[in-house]
Each structure stands twice: as structure tokens, then as C-alpha cells.
Amino acid sequence: MPLIESKRDVDTLSMTFVAEFDADVERVWQLWEDPRQLERWWGPPTYPATFDSHDFVVGGRSAYHMTGPDGELFRGWWTVDAIDAPHRIEFTDGFADENGEPADFAEPSHGVVTLEEVAGKTRMTVVSTFANAESLEQMLQMGMEEGMREAIGQIDAILASQPVI
């Protein structure tokens, strides 16, 4: 498991994840910048994500949707608040209604991602902050009921059927 650390802060409803990857910073940055790579890991396996647009510049907007097991669509959006390629991105992530407009049923969350080289590997730190517990819960309701084993199996199947990008 590449995850090396996680920390919760109940006071501010934020969580910090630190993982190290055996790849250089530019390669890990591509996983965020290239929508075709991003959608392969962003959505839970049973709610795969598709990025319909992905404008990876300051002020840029992304639109994505996740497809549930019964074909139902859940739409989301990002706005890029700050970017310093290939080391740092700050973005806001929220749900959208069927017209792609920000939905009013949950407050967006804020994410800060930093990539740094540590001993030939890339350390990725993700800090996510939620406006309130309800917004966190809304997000968790998608696809979180599945077990880890099934999730990994599904990813393996997808990767095995796709050529290397």
C-alpha cells in the first residue's frame, strides 16, 4: 500500500493524505492534468468518473460525471483556484445539477495537492477541507458501500483491457 500517512482534523473537518509513488513528479502530475488518466482513478470503481471538460489553468473549470451501477448520472465540477505545475494545485470540487450548474444540496470541498520529490520518489500530499459534515457524507454516499477487494479487482480488469497511455 503506497499510502504512508493520513491525518484527520475533526475541528476543521479536514483530512490530509500523504502517499509516495515510484515515479517522477512530472509523471504523477500527468495523472491530475490529463483527463483520460484522471478519470481512471478519481471515481469509485462502481461509480466511474468521466471528465467531459478539464481546463487545468487558474480559473479553469472542469465538468465530470460519475455513472452509478444502475446507470444514474451524478455530476460534479472543479474550479482551479491556484496552480504551479508540476508541484501544486488548489481546486474546489462540488456537485452539479443536470445542467452542470453548482448544486445546492451540498457545499463544495476544497483540495490542495502538492507533489514533491523525496529520495527519487514523488510524495503527494492531499489536504481536503469540507464545509460541513453533511457535504462530506453526501460525497461518501457514492460507491462507498463496496468492499476494497472488489474495487481493486475492478481496477485490474479495466487496466488489463486498456493499452498503456
Add this chain to the structure above:
Amino acid sequence: MVVGERFDSELSAADVDRVFQALADATRRDIVDRVLQREASVTELAERYTMSFAAVQKHVAVLERASLVTKVRSGREQLVHGNPDMLRLVTRLLDRYEDLWRRRTAAIEDILAEDPPSAPPAPTLAQSVEDTPPPQK
């Protein structure tokens, strides 16, 4: 809007919010810590803080509304007990989010594993045709 099945049927979103708000205060977190270890009366708790009895009573009421503590009458006193079940539910909520990132991290690992280590990016078909030297005659 309800998306998917509620994972904590015993806890509504409003309940969860009350719990987080209750825990967002240092004095209230301290009270929860104390009464989880050992029940205490509001009077006993009030002696430990510089604030008034009424202020401590108010903190206990916030914790009670969030189901983090329960009050049980014992003679003339109200004894405050901690509720470990509620704390476990809150922890579970945060555990779920950690799981999401564990899965994402595992998926990233798999994508990275497809790349041969320190190899140049795979050329596109068009480039590879251009880059191929003409066959030697």
C-alpha cells in the same frame, strides 16, 4: 437529494453535523474525554474549569443533544456519562473518506505500474512511422 443508500441508517446528516459542531470546541472535547473515562456530575465538571457552572452546564447540553454524552439522575445530582458508540460512528465517517483515498492511491499505483521505469513516453503511431529510418537497401 438522496444519492445511494445511507450508510449510517442510525445517524442522519443533521445528527452528524451536530456531532461535529459539538466536538469543534476544546472544552467540550475535554469534557467528553473525562466522562468517557469516568462518569462525573456537572458540579464536579464545573470545578475543573474556570468558567461558570451555567457555562459548563451549557456545554454538557450541547454534547447531550449530539448524543455524545447522556445524563442520568442520581439522587440530587445529574451524572454525565460518555457515549462511545457515537464517537465510533464519527470515526467511521472519517474512515470512509480515508478508504476513498486509499482506493485512489491504489488505482494511481496501478496506472504508474503500467509505465516501464524511466522509459521515454511511448511514441504515437504517427511519430513512430516518421521516426523509423527508411529500410536499408
